[in-house]
Amino acid sequence: MLEHYQKNGFFLQEVNPTLKLFSVLIVIFFMVPVFDPWTPLLMLIITLTLIIFLGGISPGFLFKILIPFSFFAFSFIWINVVFPSDRGDTVLFFIGSMPVALENVLTGLSLGLRSLLFISWSLLFVLTTEPTKLMLSLIQHCKLPPRFGYGMMAAYRFLPLFRQELEQIRAAHRIRGLGEPRGIKDKIRESKMVIIPLMAGAIRKAERVAIAMESKGFDGSRERTYYHAVPWTKKDMFFGIFLFILYAGLTAIRVRFVI
Amino acid sequence: MKNSKSLNLREIVVISSISIVFGVLYLLWIFFGQLIEGIFGPVARGLISGFWIMAPIVCAYIIRKPGVALVGELIAAGTEILVGSVSAGAVLILGFTQGLGAELALALLLYRSYKLPALMLAGVFGTFANFVTIYFMYGYSQYSSVITGLMLIAMLISGAVLAGWGSKKLADALCRTGVLDNFALGKIYREQRVNEDELSQHS
Incomplete structure (x- = not known):
C-alpha cells in the first residue's frame, strides 16, 4: 500500500525529498510560538488538501491513519482543562467542583491540532517519498557521507x-x-x-x-557515480514558492488578527 | 583501520541494522505511547519514554567510539522514517537532541567509562533532552508546572532504568550469543573469559 502511494507519480511524489524533509522541519519550528486554535486548524486543512489532491492519497486511507492519533490529540484538551498553567476567566461549566474555562479548552484544542498537524505533515512526507530516493537525495544534495x-x-x-x-x-x-x-x-x-x-x-x-x-569495491568515498540521480526540477521551485507564500501569508494573518 | 576512531562500514551497517529493529519497535511504541498518553496523560508516557534512548546507548555500549551515540540515534531516526514513521519531522528533531544528550553524558566521562552508572547517566541526559524538545514542540509550557515537573521526573527515572539498565542487559545478552566478538564489547568479554580461565587453571 505504502509503496503504491510512494510511486504513483503525482506532484508531491516528484518533489525533491530533501526539500520535502526540510518543509517538515519548518512546520515544527513555525508552530512553536502558536497557541491559538485557528492557525493549526487552517494549516491542518491545507495539509490534508495537499496530501489528497497533490499526493493522490485516498481520503479514506488517510483518515484511517489519523483516527488513532486523534486520541493523542484529545489528551491535550483534557490535560489543559485539568492542569492548566493559569486557569482562564471565562468559565463554561463545572465538572464536579472544577471549573472548565474557555481559554484552557482553546489552548488544549490548539495543542491537540498542532500534534495532528505534525503527524499529517509527516504523512505528507512519508506517503509520497520512496526511501531509496530519500537516501540518494541526502547523499547527493546534503553531503551525507x-x-x-x-x-x-x-x-x-x-x-x-x-x-x-x-x-x-x-x-x-x-x-x-x-x-x-x-x-x-x-x-x-x-x-x-x-x-x-x-x-x-x-x-x-x-x-x-x-x-x-x-x-566489491565500495570504499565510501565521494568520488563515485550514481545509477539514479535525483534532480532538482521546476516542481521543486513551485513547491518552494508555495511554501514561501503559505508561511508569509500565515504570518501576515497572524500579525493582523492574533497579536 | 582496525583501531581508528572513525566508524567503518561494518560498524555503520551493524548500527543501522540494530536501529532498524528499534525503528520498527519504536513504531509500535509510538502507538502504545500515544494510547497511554491519551488515557493516562503525559506523566505515564514519561515512564516509558526511556525506550527511545535505547538505540544510541546499545550502539555506544557495543562499539565504544566517540560520536556513536549521536550517529546511532540519527540513524535510528533515519531508519524510522524509511520504515514509514507517522511523525517523521518530530522523530528527526528528537533523534538529534536525544542523541546529543546521550553523547554529551559519555563525552563528559571522556569516553572512558561504559559501566552501568555511565550508561544510566547517558539515559538520563537523553530523556532530559527529549523533555526539553517536546516541551517546546508540543507546547507543554501551557500546563501547570506540577504536571510538567512530575513528567520530567518520570522521564528521568525511565531514562536511567529503561535506557541505561535495559540497554546494558540487552547488549550483554547479545554479546553472550557471540555475534559481537568483532566489536569492542565482544573483545572485552573475551578478555574477561581468558582471564577467568587462567585463574581457574592456577588455583
Whole structure:
C-alpha cells in the first residue's frame, strides 16, 4: 500500500525529498510560538488538501491513519482543562467542583491540532517519498557521507527478512515444545525470547553485507557515480514558492488578527 | 583501520541494522505511547519514554567510539522514517537532541567509562533532552508546572532504568550469543573469559 502511494507519480511524489524533509522541519519550528486554535486548524486543512489532491492519497486511507492519533490529540484538551498553567476567566461549566474555562479548552484544542498537524505533515512526507530516493537525495544534495547512506539502505533491505526470521524463531520455539503464547504475560515472555535471536541474526547479516560491499569495491568515498540521480526540477521551485507564500501569508494573518 | 576512531562500514551497517529493529519497535511504541498518553496523560508516557534512548546507548555500549551515540540515534531516526514513521519531522528533531544528550553524558566521562552508572547517566541526559524538545514542540509550557515537573521526573527515572539498565542487559545478552566478538564489547568479554580461565587453571 505504502509503496503504491510512494510511486504513483503525482506532484508531491516528484518533489525533491530533501526539500520535502526540510518543509517538515519548518512546520515544527513555525508552530512553536502558536497557541491559538485557528492557525493549526487552517494549516491542518491545507495539509490534508495537499496530501489528497497533490499526493493522490485516498481520503479514506488517510483518515484511517489519523483516527488513532486523534486520541493523542484529545489528551491535550483534557490535560489543559485539568492542569492548566493559569486557569482562564471565562468559565463554561463545572465538572464536579472544577471549573472548565474557555481559554484552557482553546489552548488544549490548539495543542491537540498542532500534534495532528505534525503527524499529517509527516504523512505528507512519508506517503509520497520512496526511501531509496530519500537516501540518494541526502547523499547527493546534503553531503551525507555515502558510507552512511548506503549502509542504511543495506540495513533497510533486511526489513522483509526480519518477518521471515521471526516466523522461523517462533517455529523453532514451538518445535522445542514451548507452545503457543496465551495471554499478555506469555506474550511478553515470548517477545523477550524472540528479540535476542532476532537482533543477533540482524548483526550477523549486517557484518556479512558490509564485508560483501567492501569486497566489491565500495570504499565510501565521494568520488563515485550514481545509477539514479535525483534532480532538482521546476516542481521543486513551485513547491518552494508555495511554501514561501503559505508561511508569509500565515504570518501576515497572524500579525493582523492574533497579536 | 582496525583501531581508528572513525566508524567503518561494518560498524555503520551493524548500527543501522540494530536501529532498524528499534525503528520498527519504536513504531509500535509510538502507538502504545500515544494510547497511554491519551488515557493516562503525559506523566505515564514519561515512564516509558526511556525506550527511545535505547538505540544510541546499545550502539555506544557495543562499539565504544566517540560520536556513536549521536550517529546511532540519527540513524535510528533515519531508519524510522524509511520504515514509514507517522511523525517523521518530530522523530528527526528528537533523534538529534536525544542523541546529543546521550553523547554529551559519555563525552563528559571522556569516553572512558561504559559501566552501568555511565550508561544510566547517558539515559538520563537523553530523556532530559527529549523533555526539553517536546516541551517546546508540543507546547507543554501551557500546563501547570506540577504536571510538567512530575513528567520530567518520570522521564528521568525511565531514562536511567529503561535506557541505561535495559540497554546494558540487552547488549550483554547479545554479546553472550557471540555475534559481537568483532566489536569492542565482544573483545572485552573475551578478555574477561581468558582471564577467568587462567585463574581457574592456577588455583
